[in-house]
Amino acid sequence: MPVYSMTGYATGQSQPEPVAGSPAAPTAALGLEIRSVNSRFLDLSFRLSDELRPSEPALRELVSARLKRGKVEIRGWIEGRQEQALRMPSPAELQRLAGLQEHIRAWLPQAREWSVAEVMGALSRHAPPPAGLADELAALARRVLDDFTASRAREGARLADMLLDRVAQLRALAQQAQPLVPQLVEMQRQRFLERWHEALGGAQADAGSQAAQDRALAEAAAYAMRIDVAEELTRLQSHLEEIERLLRQGGEVGKRLDFLIQELHREANTLGSKSSSLELTRISVDMKVLIEQMREQVQNLE
Template identity: 35%
Template sequence: MALSSMTGFARSHGASGPYAFEWELKSVNAKGLDLRLRLPPGWDELEAHAKKRAGELLSRGTVYANFNVKRANALSAVRINEDVLAAVVKVAGQLAGKIDAVAPSVDGLLGIKGVIEVVEPESDEEEDRVAKAAAIAAFDEALQNLVAMRRREGIALGQVLLQRMDEIERLAKRAEAAPGRKPEAIRARLAEQVAALLEASERFDADRLTQEALLIAAKADIREELDRIASHIAQARELIGKGGPIGRRLDFLAQEFHREVNTCCSKSNDIELTNTGLEMKTVVEQFREQVQNLE
């Protein structure tokens, strides 16, 4: 199963009877799936189908779906509200006898709110039913196009993530081979610390000194962290190979990578090992940033 990104864009167009319409879908990153529809009045019944289909094909992402529709050859009719006009003329006549005013003009009367009414053309139920079915089909087309685009981006992201795994593996091998991890280097550091203790005090407990030396050696050992990093690399490669909605699981692995690399840096008392750990930390952060875009 292919990987999918959470970002994408798609459009579809359609027409039915007097209606011409367009769907525009855009998806961005999100923790879950959230479909946000914008529908014109009278087309609300499309919402149930849109949410159902989006839930079947998508797992994560905020999807903005805008539906625009125009009705061709449907001119609105202009009608005079005779009752309102008569009432306005009557009031004007009553005022004419009381005040010195110019008689109202035709355009002045027509400009009064309520005198002119714009009547929308009556719709045909069968035409509307067929048009809504066509709009649903157009939404499915746009959604399929969005899914296809997200998958194309997901494939590209998968290649980038595998490259990051290769880089982390290379740096982990460099850390393992660092001169500061060799027994002779550790012995030399311990000898320096023992000499410092002897110089500070002539009285010391030999057993305690041995225990402290062993403790220092144990704290400096990053074998356990390197083993866990190798295990995380194997898991990440396996997940990317299987595909599907794995974004959350890879994000968890990225956090585990970060924890182990931080521990390696904190244990390091060798400049080369520290620099390698910092490089690895940068690559882990790049990995996590890319994972945020996966479904």
């Protein structure tokens, strides 16, 4: 199953089939455009022409069944309205407009008479929607949604590749840090013993000094435990494995990946705070840079 980005775009047009014997046979083309950006939840907004507004509930249901997250804008329109405006008006329509004009001029004598263009424009704005428009719009919406989903899948694949590359880099940094842990522990142990011998000033190790030396070794061991980052590296490796598994699995992984990125950042911070060498500090900083890059891209995944 692919990983989907919340960023996508698709557009399409459809020419409705004319209905035989219908004076309002459609000559205009339907147009539909879908675009989206990232959002924590599914946020739909519609910008439809007047003829298409009755189809908004059906479109909302159709889109909600296919998308789970993202700020999505759906724009629909009818093109080629000028051809429809050239239809021959019926006598009843012209009589109704003439009566309306006489009524207006009875109250507003200074009002000018309508031009032919204005009459045809008024008739086209109030023309009934073409027969079968809702079905044509639903078919177009399904086709555009397929293209839209494909565009989100392509973008999601690029994001997944980038995230897997960062996972590999983080693994490499963790492998660099792994051999430093016992070295740092032993280094601190030797440092405690050297300071202890310096404090004794070369005195013989009697029973009292031996007890003090044991105490110094115990303090060294306690300090070594405080700077030991083996647990952090183990948890970091576990989080990386889970991130890779989710990316390979695909589907709606955005929220789970966002949580794992937070855990990665926590381990990298702890690694830096426990660091007692410049090399381990550098590794921690490099890790946090990579994790921040991952956090920015994970925000775009569904």
